[in-house]
Amino acid sequence: MAAKKVLVVYAHQSAGSFNAAAKDAAVEVLGTQGCTVDVSDLYALKFKATATAEDIVGEVKNQDHFRYAEETKLAWKEGKLSEDIVEEQRKLTQADLVIFQFPMYWFSVPGIMKGWIDRVLTSGYAFTQEKRYSQGIFKDKKAMLSFTTGSNESMFSANGINGDMNVTLWPLQNGILHYCGFQVLAPQIFWAPSHVKAEARGTMLGGWRTRLQGLLLEAPLSFTPSDSFDGAEGFQLKPEVQEKHEGQEFGLTVGTHQGKRLPPNSQIRAGV
Ligand SMILES: Cc1cc2nc3c(=O)[nH]c(=O)nc-3n(C[C@H](O)[C@H](O)[C@H](O)COP(=O)(O)OP(=O)(O)OC[C@H]3O[C@@H](n4cnc5c(N)ncnc54)[C@H](O)[C@@H]3O)c2cc1C
Structure with missing residues:
Protein backbone atom coordinates (compact mmCIF):
# COMPACT_ATOMS: atom_id res chain seq x y z
CA MET A 1 0.00 0.00 0.00
CA ALA A 2 1.43 3.40 -1.01
CA ALA A 3 2.18 5.80 1.86
CA LYS A 4 -0.90 7.82 2.66
CA LYS A 5 -1.99 10.45 5.13
CA VAL A 6 -4.58 9.41 7.65
CA LEU A 7 -6.49 11.55 10.10
CA VAL A 8 -8.10 9.87 13.11
CA VAL A 9 -10.80 12.05 14.65
CA TYR A 10 -11.05 10.50 18.08
CA ALA A 11 -13.61 11.10 20.82
CA HIS A 12 -13.14 9.28 24.12
CA GLN A 13 -12.37 10.71 27.53
CA SER A 14 -10.19 7.83 28.73
CA ALA A 15 -6.82 6.48 27.60
CA GLY A 16 -7.81 3.13 29.20
CA SER A 17 -10.94 2.73 27.08
CA PHE A 18 -11.61 0.25 24.32
CA ASN A 19 -11.90 3.21 21.93
CA ALA A 20 -8.38 4.30 22.90
CA ALA A 21 -7.15 0.77 22.13
CA ALA A 22 -8.86 0.86 18.71
CA LYS A 23 -7.36 4.28 18.00
CA ASP A 24 -3.89 3.14 19.10
CA ALA A 25 -4.16 0.06 16.86
CA ALA A 26 -4.96 2.30 13.87
CA VAL A 27 -2.01 4.60 14.61
CA GLU A 28 0.35 1.66 15.03
CA VAL A 29 -0.71 -0.56 12.13
CA LEU A 30 -1.12 2.25 9.59
CA GLY A 31 2.15 3.81 10.79
CA THR A 32 3.97 0.49 10.29
CA GLN A 33 2.75 0.56 6.70
CA GLY A 34 4.36 3.92 6.09
CA CYS A 35 1.23 6.05 6.51
CA THR A 36 1.48 9.37 8.30
CA VAL A 37 -1.20 9.31 10.98
CA ASP A 38 -2.52 12.45 12.65
CA VAL A 39 -4.88 12.18 15.62
CA SER A 40 -7.36 14.87 16.59
CA ASP A 41 -8.03 13.86 20.21
CA LEU A 42 -11.12 15.98 20.72
CA TYR A 43 -11.49 15.75 24.52
CA ALA A 44 -7.74 16.34 25.02
CA LEU A 45 -8.02 19.36 22.74
CA LYS A 46 -11.12 20.49 24.67
CA PHE A 47 -12.58 20.93 21.21
CA LYS A 48 -15.41 23.46 21.19
CA ALA A 49 -18.61 21.64 20.24
CA THR A 50 -20.91 24.62 19.64
CA ALA A 51 -21.33 26.43 16.33
CA THR A 52 -21.33 30.11 17.34
CA ALA A 53 -20.25 33.57 16.19
CA GLU A 54 -16.96 33.07 18.10
CA ASP A 55 -15.94 30.78 15.22
CA ILE A 56 -15.36 33.92 13.19
CA VAL A 57 -12.44 36.22 13.90
CA GLY A 58 -13.56 39.85 13.99
CA GLU A 59 -16.90 41.34 13.00
CA VAL A 60 -19.68 39.14 11.70
CA LYS A 61 -21.64 40.37 8.68
CA ASN A 62 -25.10 40.41 10.22
CA GLN A 63 -25.16 40.76 13.99
CA ASP A 64 -28.94 41.18 14.19
CA HIS A 65 -29.62 37.86 12.53
CA PHE A 66 -26.51 35.70 12.70
CA ARG A 67 -26.63 32.84 10.18
CA TYR A 68 -23.90 30.29 10.92
CA ALA A 69 -23.64 28.72 7.43
CA GLU A 70 -23.45 32.02 5.52
CA GLU A 71 -21.14 33.72 8.00
CA THR A 72 -18.68 30.83 8.22
CA LYS A 73 -18.68 30.36 4.45
CA LEU A 74 -17.65 34.00 4.08
CA ALA A 75 -15.13 33.75 6.92
CA TRP A 76 -13.59 30.67 5.26
CA LYS A 77 -13.22 32.60 1.98
CA GLU A 78 -11.70 35.58 3.76
CA GLY A 79 -9.45 33.52 6.06
CA LYS A 80 -11.33 34.60 9.17
CA LEU A 81 -12.29 31.26 10.71
CA SER A 82 -11.08 30.61 14.25
CA GLU A 83 -7.70 28.95 14.70
CA ASP A 84 -9.03 25.57 15.91
CA ILE A 85 -11.22 25.17 12.81
CA VAL A 86 -8.37 26.22 10.48
CA GLU A 87 -6.08 23.65 12.09
CA GLU A 88 -8.60 20.82 11.68
CA GLN A 89 -9.28 21.85 8.08
CA ARG A 90 -5.52 21.82 7.42
CA LYS A 91 -5.29 18.23 8.68
CA LEU A 92 -8.42 17.21 6.76
CA THR A 93 -7.21 18.78 3.50
CA GLN A 94 -4.02 16.72 3.69
CA ALA A 95 -5.72 13.44 4.61
CA ASP A 96 -6.38 10.62 2.15
CA LEU A 97 -8.39 8.75 4.76
CA VAL A 98 -10.31 9.98 7.79
CA ILE A 99 -11.28 7.52 10.55
CA PHE A 100 -13.88 8.67 13.07
CA GLN A 101 -13.26 6.65 16.26
CA PHE A 102 -15.95 6.98 18.93
CA PRO A 103 -18.38 5.27 21.31
CA MET A 104 -21.93 5.40 19.97
CA TYR A 105 -23.94 8.00 21.92
CA TRP A 106 -27.70 8.10 21.37
CA PHE A 107 -27.54 6.24 18.04
CA SER A 108 -25.01 8.78 16.79
CA VAL A 109 -21.60 10.34 17.50
CA PRO A 110 -20.75 12.02 20.86
CA GLY A 111 -21.61 15.73 20.99
CA ILE A 112 -17.96 16.78 20.82
CA MET A 113 -17.57 14.90 17.53
CA LYS A 114 -20.79 16.35 16.17
CA GLY A 115 -19.26 19.73 17.02
CA TRP A 116 -16.21 18.85 14.92
CA ILE A 117 -18.55 17.93 12.04
CA ASP A 118 -20.67 21.10 12.43
CA ARG A 119 -17.69 23.43 12.66
CA VAL A 120 -14.96 21.88 10.48
CA LEU A 121 -17.09 20.89 7.49
CA THR A 122 -17.74 24.52 6.62
CA SER A 123 -19.99 25.41 3.69
CA GLY A 124 -17.76 26.27 0.74
CA TYR A 125 -14.82 24.32 2.17
CA ALA A 126 -16.50 20.90 2.49
CA PHE A 127 -19.50 21.20 0.18
CA THR A 128 -21.43 23.50 -2.15
CA GLN A 129 -24.82 23.09 -3.81
CA GLU A 130 -23.05 21.94 -6.97
CA LYS A 131 -20.34 19.87 -5.30
CA ARG A 132 -21.94 17.28 -3.05
CA TYR A 133 -22.60 13.54 -2.91
CA SER A 134 -20.83 11.76 -5.78
CA GLN A 135 -19.66 15.14 -7.14
CA GLY A 136 -18.53 16.17 -3.67
CA ILE A 137 -15.44 18.16 -2.77
CA PHE A 138 -13.81 15.23 -0.96
CA LYS A 139 -14.47 12.63 -3.66
CA ASP A 140 -10.80 11.67 -3.80
CA LYS A 141 -10.71 10.99 -0.06
CA LYS A 142 -11.98 8.06 1.97
CA ALA A 143 -13.67 8.17 5.34
CA MET A 144 -15.11 5.64 7.75
CA LEU A 145 -16.78 5.24 11.11
CA SER A 146 -15.11 3.02 13.70
CA PHE A 147 -17.19 2.77 16.84
CA THR A 148 -18.18 0.81 19.90
CA THR A 149 -21.69 0.17 21.12
CA GLY A 150 -23.27 -0.66 24.44
CA SER A 151 -25.88 -2.86 22.72
CA ASN A 152 -25.13 -6.20 21.18
CA GLU A 153 -25.50 -6.92 17.47
CA SER A 154 -28.89 -8.63 17.64
CA MET A 155 -30.45 -5.53 19.24
CA PHE A 156 -29.42 -3.55 16.12
CA SER A 157 -30.87 -6.05 13.62
CA ALA A 158 -33.98 -5.75 11.44
CA ASN A 159 -35.97 -7.60 14.13
CA GLY A 160 -34.10 -6.07 17.05
CA ILE A 161 -35.35 -3.60 19.65
CA ASN A 162 -33.04 -0.78 18.43
CA GLY A 163 -33.89 -1.34 14.78
CA ASP A 164 -31.63 -2.03 11.83
CA MET A 165 -28.09 -0.62 12.18
CA ASN A 166 -28.19 0.17 8.45
CA VAL A 167 -30.90 2.73 9.20
CA THR A 168 -28.95 4.17 12.14
CA LEU A 169 -25.87 4.65 9.98
CA TRP A 170 -27.60 6.28 7.02
CA PRO A 171 -27.61 9.88 8.37
CA LEU A 172 -23.94 9.71 9.34
CA GLN A 173 -22.63 7.86 6.31
CA ASN A 174 -24.87 9.41 3.67
CA GLY A 175 -25.90 12.72 5.21
CA ILE A 176 -22.42 13.74 6.36
CA LEU A 177 -19.61 11.67 4.81
CA HIS A 178 -21.02 10.92 1.38
CA TYR A 179 -22.67 14.37 1.25
CA CYS A 180 -19.17 15.89 1.35
CA GLY A 181 -18.10 13.45 -1.37
CA PHE A 182 -16.05 11.01 0.72
CA GLN A 183 -15.84 7.44 -0.50
CA VAL A 184 -17.27 5.77 2.58
CA LEU A 185 -15.55 2.58 3.73
CA ALA A 186 -17.60 -0.01 5.58
CA PRO A 187 -17.89 0.84 9.27
CA GLN A 188 -15.86 -0.98 11.90
CA ILE A 189 -18.34 -1.91 14.60
CA PHE A 190 -17.11 -3.20 17.95
CA TRP A 191 -20.24 -4.68 19.47
CA ALA A 192 -20.65 -4.15 23.21
CA PRO A 193 -16.99 -4.40 24.31
CA SER A 194 -18.00 -3.69 27.93
CA HIS A 195 -20.27 -6.74 28.01
CA VAL A 196 -18.07 -9.41 26.47
CA LYS A 197 -15.19 -11.46 27.87
CA ALA A 198 -11.60 -10.16 27.64
CA GLU A 199 -10.84 -12.82 25.06
CA ALA A 200 -13.63 -11.57 22.76
CA ARG A 201 -12.29 -8.02 23.08
CA GLY A 202 -8.87 -9.31 22.04
CA THR A 203 -10.44 -11.01 19.02
CA MET A 204 -12.24 -7.78 18.03
CA LEU A 205 -9.02 -5.77 18.22
CA GLY A 206 -7.16 -8.49 16.33
CA GLY A 207 -9.77 -8.34 13.56
CA TRP A 208 -9.39 -4.56 13.37
CA ARG A 209 -5.59 -4.82 13.14
CA THR A 210 -5.91 -7.30 10.29
CA ARG A 211 -8.43 -5.10 8.48
CA LEU A 212 -6.22 -2.02 8.90
CA GLN A 213 -3.51 -3.67 6.83
CA GLY A 214 -5.67 -3.59 3.69
CA LEU A 215 -7.97 -0.72 4.61
CA LEU A 216 -6.87 1.75 1.97
CA LEU A 217 -7.40 -0.82 -0.77
CA GLU A 218 -10.98 -1.59 0.23
CA ALA A 219 -13.88 -0.82 -2.09
CA PRO A 220 -16.27 1.76 -0.63
CA LEU A 221 -19.98 1.33 0.11
CA SER A 222 -22.23 2.10 -2.83
CA PHE A 223 -24.53 5.10 -3.03
CA THR A 224 -26.76 6.30 -5.86
CA PRO A 225 -24.79 8.65 -8.16
C1 LIG B 1 -24.42 9.41 26.59
C2 LIG B 1 -24.33 7.98 26.16
C3 LIG B 1 -25.15 7.53 25.14
C4 LIG B 1 -25.07 6.22 24.70
N1 LIG B 1 -25.88 5.81 23.66
C5 LIG B 1 -25.78 4.54 23.20
C6 LIG B 1 -26.57 4.12 22.08
O1 LIG B 1 -27.36 4.87 21.51
N2 LIG B 1 -26.44 2.85 21.66
C7 LIG B 1 -25.59 1.97 22.26
O2 LIG B 1 -25.49 0.81 21.82
N3 LIG B 1 -24.79 2.36 23.30
C8 LIG B 1 -24.88 3.62 23.78
N4 LIG B 1 -24.08 4.01 24.82
C9 LIG B 1 -23.08 3.06 25.37
C10 LIG B 1 -21.70 3.32 24.78
O3 LIG B 1 -21.75 3.29 23.37
C11 LIG B 1 -20.71 2.28 25.29
O4 LIG B 1 -20.59 2.44 26.69
C12 LIG B 1 -19.34 2.44 24.67
O5 LIG B 1 -19.44 2.26 23.27
C13 LIG B 1 -18.32 1.46 25.20
O6 LIG B 1 -17.05 1.76 24.64
P1 LIG B 1 -15.85 2.28 25.56
O7 LIG B 1 -14.63 2.47 24.75
O8 LIG B 1 -16.29 3.44 26.39
O9 LIG B 1 -15.71 1.00 26.47
P2 LIG B 1 -14.85 0.82 27.82
O10 LIG B 1 -15.79 0.65 28.95
O11 LIG B 1 -13.78 1.84 27.91
O12 LIG B 1 -14.12 -0.56 27.48
C14 LIG B 1 -14.81 -1.79 27.47
C15 LIG B 1 -13.84 -2.83 28.03
O13 LIG B 1 -12.69 -2.93 27.18
C16 LIG B 1 -11.53 -2.99 28.00
N5 LIG B 1 -10.34 -2.63 27.25
C17 LIG B 1 -9.71 -1.43 27.17
N6 LIG B 1 -8.59 -1.53 26.44
C18 LIG B 1 -8.51 -2.80 26.03
C19 LIG B 1 -7.57 -3.54 25.24
N7 LIG B 1 -6.48 -2.95 24.73
N8 LIG B 1 -7.80 -4.85 25.03
C20 LIG B 1 -8.91 -5.45 25.52
N9 LIG B 1 -9.81 -4.85 26.30
C21 LIG B 1 -9.61 -3.52 26.55
C22 LIG B 1 -11.87 -2.07 29.15
O14 LIG B 1 -11.04 -2.30 30.26
C23 LIG B 1 -13.31 -2.46 29.43
O15 LIG B 1 -13.39 -3.59 30.23
C24 LIG B 1 -24.15 5.31 25.31
C25 LIG B 1 -23.34 5.77 26.35
C26 LIG B 1 -23.42 7.08 26.77
C27 LIG B 1 -22.52 7.55 27.89
Whole structure:
Protein backbone atom coordinates (compact mmCIF):
# COMPACT_ATOMS: atom_id res chain seq x y z
CA MET A 1 0.00 0.00 0.00
CA ALA A 2 1.43 3.40 -1.01
CA ALA A 3 2.18 5.80 1.86
CA LYS A 4 -0.90 7.82 2.66
CA LYS A 5 -1.99 10.45 5.13
CA VAL A 6 -4.58 9.41 7.65
CA LEU A 7 -6.49 11.55 10.10
CA VAL A 8 -8.10 9.87 13.11
CA VAL A 9 -10.80 12.05 14.65
CA TYR A 10 -11.05 10.50 18.08
CA ALA A 11 -13.61 11.10 20.82
CA HIS A 12 -13.14 9.28 24.12
CA GLN A 13 -12.37 10.71 27.53
CA SER A 14 -10.19 7.83 28.73
CA ALA A 15 -6.82 6.48 27.60
CA GLY A 16 -7.81 3.13 29.20
CA SER A 17 -10.94 2.73 27.08
CA PHE A 18 -11.61 0.25 24.32
CA ASN A 19 -11.90 3.21 21.93
CA ALA A 20 -8.38 4.30 22.90
CA ALA A 21 -7.15 0.77 22.13
CA ALA A 22 -8.86 0.86 18.71
CA LYS A 23 -7.36 4.28 18.00
CA ASP A 24 -3.89 3.14 19.10
CA ALA A 25 -4.16 0.06 16.86
CA ALA A 26 -4.96 2.30 13.87
CA VAL A 27 -2.01 4.60 14.61
CA GLU A 28 0.35 1.66 15.03
CA VAL A 29 -0.71 -0.56 12.13
CA LEU A 30 -1.12 2.25 9.59
CA GLY A 31 2.15 3.81 10.79
CA THR A 32 3.97 0.49 10.29
CA GLN A 33 2.75 0.56 6.70
CA GLY A 34 4.36 3.92 6.09
CA CYS A 35 1.23 6.05 6.51
CA THR A 36 1.48 9.37 8.30
CA VAL A 37 -1.20 9.31 10.98
CA ASP A 38 -2.52 12.45 12.65
CA VAL A 39 -4.88 12.18 15.62
CA SER A 40 -7.36 14.87 16.59
CA ASP A 41 -8.03 13.86 20.21
CA LEU A 42 -11.12 15.98 20.72
CA TYR A 43 -11.49 15.75 24.52
CA ALA A 44 -7.74 16.34 25.02
CA LEU A 45 -8.02 19.36 22.74
CA LYS A 46 -11.12 20.49 24.67
CA PHE A 47 -12.58 20.93 21.21
CA LYS A 48 -15.41 23.46 21.19
CA ALA A 49 -18.61 21.64 20.24
CA THR A 50 -20.91 24.62 19.64
CA ALA A 51 -21.33 26.43 16.33
CA THR A 52 -21.33 30.11 17.34
CA ALA A 53 -20.25 33.57 16.19
CA GLU A 54 -16.96 33.07 18.10
CA ASP A 55 -15.94 30.78 15.22
CA ILE A 56 -15.36 33.92 13.19
CA VAL A 57 -12.44 36.22 13.90
CA GLY A 58 -13.56 39.85 13.99
CA GLU A 59 -16.90 41.34 13.00
CA VAL A 60 -19.68 39.14 11.70
CA LYS A 61 -21.64 40.37 8.68
CA ASN A 62 -25.10 40.41 10.22
CA GLN A 63 -25.16 40.76 13.99
CA ASP A 64 -28.94 41.18 14.19
CA HIS A 65 -29.62 37.86 12.53
CA PHE A 66 -26.51 35.70 12.70
CA ARG A 67 -26.63 32.84 10.18
CA TYR A 68 -23.90 30.29 10.92
CA ALA A 69 -23.64 28.72 7.43
CA GLU A 70 -23.45 32.02 5.52
CA GLU A 71 -21.14 33.72 8.00
CA THR A 72 -18.68 30.83 8.22
CA LYS A 73 -18.68 30.36 4.45
CA LEU A 74 -17.65 34.00 4.08
CA ALA A 75 -15.13 33.75 6.92
CA TRP A 76 -13.59 30.67 5.26
CA LYS A 77 -13.22 32.60 1.98
CA GLU A 78 -11.70 35.58 3.76
CA GLY A 79 -9.45 33.52 6.06
CA LYS A 80 -11.33 34.60 9.17
CA LEU A 81 -12.29 31.26 10.71
CA SER A 82 -11.08 30.61 14.25
CA GLU A 83 -7.70 28.95 14.70
CA ASP A 84 -9.03 25.57 15.91
CA ILE A 85 -11.22 25.17 12.81
CA VAL A 86 -8.37 26.22 10.48
CA GLU A 87 -6.08 23.65 12.09
CA GLU A 88 -8.60 20.82 11.68
CA GLN A 89 -9.28 21.85 8.08
CA ARG A 90 -5.52 21.82 7.42
CA LYS A 91 -5.29 18.23 8.68
CA LEU A 92 -8.42 17.21 6.76
CA THR A 93 -7.21 18.78 3.50
CA GLN A 94 -4.02 16.72 3.69
CA ALA A 95 -5.72 13.44 4.61
CA ASP A 96 -6.38 10.62 2.15
CA LEU A 97 -8.39 8.75 4.76
CA VAL A 98 -10.31 9.98 7.79
CA ILE A 99 -11.28 7.52 10.55
CA PHE A 100 -13.88 8.67 13.07
CA GLN A 101 -13.26 6.65 16.26
CA PHE A 102 -15.95 6.98 18.93
CA PRO A 103 -18.38 5.27 21.31
CA MET A 104 -21.93 5.40 19.97
CA TYR A 105 -23.94 8.00 21.92
CA TRP A 106 -27.70 8.10 21.37
CA PHE A 107 -27.54 6.24 18.04
CA SER A 108 -25.01 8.78 16.79
CA VAL A 109 -21.60 10.34 17.50
CA PRO A 110 -20.75 12.02 20.86
CA GLY A 111 -21.61 15.73 20.99
CA ILE A 112 -17.96 16.78 20.82
CA MET A 113 -17.57 14.90 17.53
CA LYS A 114 -20.79 16.35 16.17
CA GLY A 115 -19.26 19.73 17.02
CA TRP A 116 -16.21 18.85 14.92
CA ILE A 117 -18.55 17.93 12.04
CA ASP A 118 -20.67 21.10 12.43
CA ARG A 119 -17.69 23.43 12.66
CA VAL A 120 -14.96 21.88 10.48
CA LEU A 121 -17.09 20.89 7.49
CA THR A 122 -17.74 24.52 6.62
CA SER A 123 -19.99 25.41 3.69
CA GLY A 124 -17.76 26.27 0.74
CA TYR A 125 -14.82 24.32 2.17
CA ALA A 126 -16.50 20.90 2.49
CA PHE A 127 -19.50 21.20 0.18
CA THR A 128 -21.43 23.50 -2.15
CA GLN A 129 -24.82 23.09 -3.81
CA GLU A 130 -23.05 21.94 -6.97
CA LYS A 131 -20.34 19.87 -5.30
CA ARG A 132 -21.94 17.28 -3.05
CA TYR A 133 -22.60 13.54 -2.91
CA SER A 134 -20.83 11.76 -5.78
CA GLN A 135 -19.66 15.14 -7.14
CA GLY A 136 -18.53 16.17 -3.67
CA ILE A 137 -15.44 18.16 -2.77
CA PHE A 138 -13.81 15.23 -0.96
CA LYS A 139 -14.47 12.63 -3.66
CA ASP A 140 -10.80 11.67 -3.80
CA LYS A 141 -10.71 10.99 -0.06
CA LYS A 142 -11.98 8.06 1.97
CA ALA A 143 -13.67 8.17 5.34
CA MET A 144 -15.11 5.64 7.75
CA LEU A 145 -16.78 5.24 11.11
CA SER A 146 -15.11 3.02 13.70
CA PHE A 147 -17.19 2.77 16.84
CA THR A 148 -18.18 0.81 19.90
CA THR A 149 -21.69 0.17 21.12
CA GLY A 150 -23.27 -0.66 24.44
CA SER A 151 -25.88 -2.86 22.72
CA ASN A 152 -25.13 -6.20 21.18
CA GLU A 153 -25.50 -6.92 17.47
CA SER A 154 -28.89 -8.63 17.64
CA MET A 155 -30.45 -5.53 19.24
CA PHE A 156 -29.42 -3.55 16.12
CA SER A 157 -30.87 -6.05 13.62
CA ALA A 158 -33.98 -5.75 11.44
CA ASN A 159 -35.97 -7.60 14.13
CA GLY A 160 -34.10 -6.07 17.05
CA ILE A 161 -35.35 -3.60 19.65
CA ASN A 162 -33.04 -0.78 18.43
CA GLY A 163 -33.89 -1.34 14.78
CA ASP A 164 -31.63 -2.03 11.83
CA MET A 165 -28.09 -0.62 12.18
CA ASN A 166 -28.19 0.17 8.45
CA VAL A 167 -30.90 2.73 9.20
CA THR A 168 -28.95 4.17 12.14
CA LEU A 169 -25.87 4.65 9.98
CA TRP A 170 -27.60 6.28 7.02
CA PRO A 171 -27.61 9.88 8.37
CA LEU A 172 -23.94 9.71 9.34
CA GLN A 173 -22.63 7.86 6.31
CA ASN A 174 -24.87 9.41 3.67
CA GLY A 175 -25.90 12.72 5.21
CA ILE A 176 -22.42 13.74 6.36
CA LEU A 177 -19.61 11.67 4.81
CA HIS A 178 -21.02 10.92 1.38
CA TYR A 179 -22.67 14.37 1.25
CA CYS A 180 -19.17 15.89 1.35
CA GLY A 181 -18.10 13.45 -1.37
CA PHE A 182 -16.05 11.01 0.72
CA GLN A 183 -15.84 7.44 -0.50
CA VAL A 184 -17.27 5.77 2.58
CA LEU A 185 -15.55 2.58 3.73
CA ALA A 186 -17.60 -0.01 5.58
CA PRO A 187 -17.89 0.84 9.27
CA GLN A 188 -15.86 -0.98 11.90
CA ILE A 189 -18.34 -1.91 14.60
CA PHE A 190 -17.11 -3.20 17.95
CA TRP A 191 -20.24 -4.68 19.47
CA ALA A 192 -20.65 -4.15 23.21
CA PRO A 193 -16.99 -4.40 24.31
CA SER A 194 -18.00 -3.69 27.93
CA HIS A 195 -20.27 -6.74 28.01
CA VAL A 196 -18.07 -9.41 26.47
CA LYS A 197 -15.19 -11.46 27.87
CA ALA A 198 -11.60 -10.16 27.64
CA GLU A 199 -10.84 -12.82 25.06
CA ALA A 200 -13.63 -11.57 22.76
CA ARG A 201 -12.29 -8.02 23.08
CA GLY A 202 -8.87 -9.31 22.04
CA THR A 203 -10.44 -11.01 19.02
CA MET A 204 -12.24 -7.78 18.03
CA LEU A 205 -9.02 -5.77 18.22
CA GLY A 206 -7.16 -8.49 16.33
CA GLY A 207 -9.77 -8.34 13.56
CA TRP A 208 -9.39 -4.56 13.37
CA ARG A 209 -5.59 -4.82 13.14
CA THR A 210 -5.91 -7.30 10.29
CA ARG A 211 -8.43 -5.10 8.48
CA LEU A 212 -6.22 -2.02 8.90
CA GLN A 213 -3.51 -3.67 6.83
CA GLY A 214 -5.67 -3.59 3.69
CA LEU A 215 -7.97 -0.72 4.61
CA LEU A 216 -6.87 1.75 1.97
CA LEU A 217 -7.40 -0.82 -0.77
CA GLU A 218 -10.98 -1.59 0.23
CA ALA A 219 -13.88 -0.82 -2.09
CA PRO A 220 -16.27 1.76 -0.63
CA LEU A 221 -19.98 1.33 0.11
CA SER A 222 -22.23 2.10 -2.83
CA PHE A 223 -24.53 5.10 -3.03
CA THR A 224 -26.76 6.30 -5.86
CA PRO A 225 -24.79 8.65 -8.16
CA SER A 226 -25.90 12.30 -8.06
CA ASP A 227 -26.73 12.29 -11.77
CA SER A 228 -29.49 9.76 -11.10
CA PHE A 229 -31.50 12.67 -9.65
CA ASP A 230 -33.10 15.51 -11.59
CA GLY A 231 -32.29 18.93 -10.13
CA ALA A 232 -35.09 20.56 -12.12
CA GLU A 233 -37.58 18.14 -10.54
CA GLY A 234 -36.72 18.66 -6.88
CA PHE A 235 -33.84 16.19 -7.01
CA GLN A 236 -36.14 13.22 -7.56
CA LEU A 237 -34.86 9.98 -9.07
CA LYS A 238 -34.97 10.35 -12.86
CA PRO A 239 -37.83 8.36 -14.45
CA GLU A 240 -35.39 6.20 -16.43
CA VAL A 241 -33.54 5.24 -13.22
CA GLN A 242 -36.83 4.44 -11.50
CA GLU A 243 -37.89 2.37 -14.49
CA LYS A 244 -34.63 0.45 -14.53
CA HIS A 245 -35.09 -0.59 -10.90
CA GLU A 246 -38.82 -1.19 -11.08
CA GLY A 247 -38.60 -4.98 -11.05
CA GLN A 248 -35.98 -5.12 -8.30
CA GLU A 249 -36.87 -6.58 -4.90
CA PHE A 250 -34.91 -4.01 -2.92
CA GLY A 251 -34.83 -0.22 -3.04
CA LEU A 252 -31.74 1.59 -4.27
CA THR A 253 -30.45 2.60 -0.84
CA VAL A 254 -31.60 2.82 2.78
CA GLY A 255 -32.78 6.40 2.16
CA THR A 256 -33.87 6.29 -1.47
CA HIS A 257 -35.70 3.00 -0.96
CA GLN A 258 -38.50 3.71 -3.46
CA GLY A 259 -41.02 2.26 -1.01
CA LYS A 260 -39.40 -1.17 -1.29
CA ARG A 261 -37.54 -3.40 1.18
CA LEU A 262 -34.20 -1.96 2.29
CA PRO A 263 -31.14 -3.38 0.56
CA PRO A 264 -29.71 -5.65 3.30
CA ASN A 265 -26.44 -4.58 4.91
CA SER A 266 -25.82 -1.88 2.31
CA GLN A 267 -24.51 0.50 5.01
CA ILE A 268 -22.39 -2.17 6.66
CA ARG A 269 -20.67 -4.05 3.82
CA ALA A 270 -19.24 -2.96 0.49
CA GLY A 271 -20.53 -4.58 -2.67
CA VAL A 272 -24.13 -5.14 -1.53
C1 LIG B 1 -24.42 9.41 26.59
C2 LIG B 1 -24.33 7.98 26.16
C3 LIG B 1 -25.15 7.53 25.14
C4 LIG B 1 -25.07 6.22 24.70
N1 LIG B 1 -25.88 5.81 23.66
C5 LIG B 1 -25.78 4.54 23.20
C6 LIG B 1 -26.57 4.12 22.08
O1 LIG B 1 -27.36 4.87 21.51
N2 LIG B 1 -26.44 2.85 21.66
C7 LIG B 1 -25.59 1.97 22.26
O2 LIG B 1 -25.49 0.81 21.82
N3 LIG B 1 -24.79 2.36 23.30
C8 LIG B 1 -24.88 3.62 23.78
N4 LIG B 1 -24.08 4.01 24.82
C9 LIG B 1 -23.08 3.06 25.37
C10 LIG B 1 -21.70 3.32 24.78
O3 LIG B 1 -21.75 3.29 23.37
C11 LIG B 1 -20.71 2.28 25.29
O4 LIG B 1 -20.59 2.44 26.69
C12 LIG B 1 -19.34 2.44 24.67
O5 LIG B 1 -19.44 2.26 23.27
C13 LIG B 1 -18.32 1.46 25.20
O6 LIG B 1 -17.05 1.76 24.64
P1 LIG B 1 -15.85 2.28 25.56
O7 LIG B 1 -14.63 2.47 24.75
O8 LIG B 1 -16.29 3.44 26.39
O9 LIG B 1 -15.71 1.00 26.47
P2 LIG B 1 -14.85 0.82 27.82
O10 LIG B 1 -15.79 0.65 28.95
O11 LIG B 1 -13.78 1.84 27.91
O12 LIG B 1 -14.12 -0.56 27.48
C14 LIG B 1 -14.81 -1.79 27.47
C15 LIG B 1 -13.84 -2.83 28.03
O13 LIG B 1 -12.69 -2.93 27.18
C16 LIG B 1 -11.53 -2.99 28.00
N5 LIG B 1 -10.34 -2.63 27.25
C17 LIG B 1 -9.71 -1.43 27.17
N6 LIG B 1 -8.59 -1.53 26.44
C18 LIG B 1 -8.51 -2.80 26.03
C19 LIG B 1 -7.57 -3.54 25.24
N7 LIG B 1 -6.48 -2.95 24.73
N8 LIG B 1 -7.80 -4.85 25.03
C20 LIG B 1 -8.91 -5.45 25.52
N9 LIG B 1 -9.81 -4.85 26.30
C21 LIG B 1 -9.61 -3.52 26.55
C22 LIG B 1 -11.87 -2.07 29.15
O14 LIG B 1 -11.04 -2.30 30.26
C23 LIG B 1 -13.31 -2.46 29.43
O15 LIG B 1 -13.39 -3.59 30.23
C24 LIG B 1 -24.15 5.31 25.31
C25 LIG B 1 -23.34 5.77 26.35
C26 LIG B 1 -23.42 7.08 26.77
C27 LIG B 1 -22.52 7.55 27.89
